[in-house]
Amino acid sequence: MARNFDNDRNDRDDRGSRGPRTGRPGTRRRRVSRISADKIDYIDYKDVKLLLSFIAENGKIMPRRLTGVTAWQQRKITEAIKRARNIALLPYIKY
Amino acid sequence: MRTYEVIFISAPGTADDDLTKLTTQLEQTVTTRGGIVTKTEHWGRRKLAYSIGKYDEGNYTLLYIDGTGQEIAEVERRLRVTDFVIRHITVRTDEDLKRAAKVKAKRKPTAAGRVPGEDLNLDLDDSDGLSEDEE
Secondary structure, three states: OHHHHHHHHHHOOOOOOOOOOOOOOOOOOOOOOHHHHOOOOOOOOOOHHHHHOOEOOOOOEOOHHHHOOOHHHHHHHHHHHHHHHHOOOOOOOOO | OEEEEEEEEEOOOOOHHHHHHHHHHHHHHHHHOOOEEEEEEEEEEEEEEEEEOOEEEEEEEEEEEEEOOHHHHHHHHHHHHOOOEEEEEEEEOHHHHHHHHHHHHHHHHHHOOOOOOHHHHHHHHHHHHHHHHHO
């Protein structure tokens, strides 16, 4: 399981402002949540563009470990993504 | 008063007449029960993220409704019995929107003249303003 997550992370290294992978392991700067930075107060399930930035290539919801959002934001994002999926704005799975 | 958003997807082959008829009908059901339809949005034909039944596309309609909840039950029932509606969802938004508005209002005073790293300089800004006033 743990190994799997690590692979995930490597795959996605080009996604964020993570910077060069130098220095000691575990000293990487934590990603700042886009939600906080853009001062979004209401996470709208209709905002497909925003939600797309929180789902992975295969359509899965990204863990907040990778996106840097707060726990509260993650819950709201999850809720919004699930609503969006229900009305076919977002896919459940993408191949 | 609660606010709701009702989205429904109608099949791509639906006649415009049927759709407008349904929306006006829904608006009537809401108003006769004491609610208000504050806004109606037609998104038009959109590609679905996945196929529903045999459809790859759908016609999205979004209703913003203010009401008590009773009219929603009837609106939902109508959507369920209407054949060309292939998917619908109702979301209650007042609580989340209220909370969002509160957060926004709270942030506003400090957000004026925002500069990068302003979180660190908050105290400085405040004391500056004060001293000027005193002089």
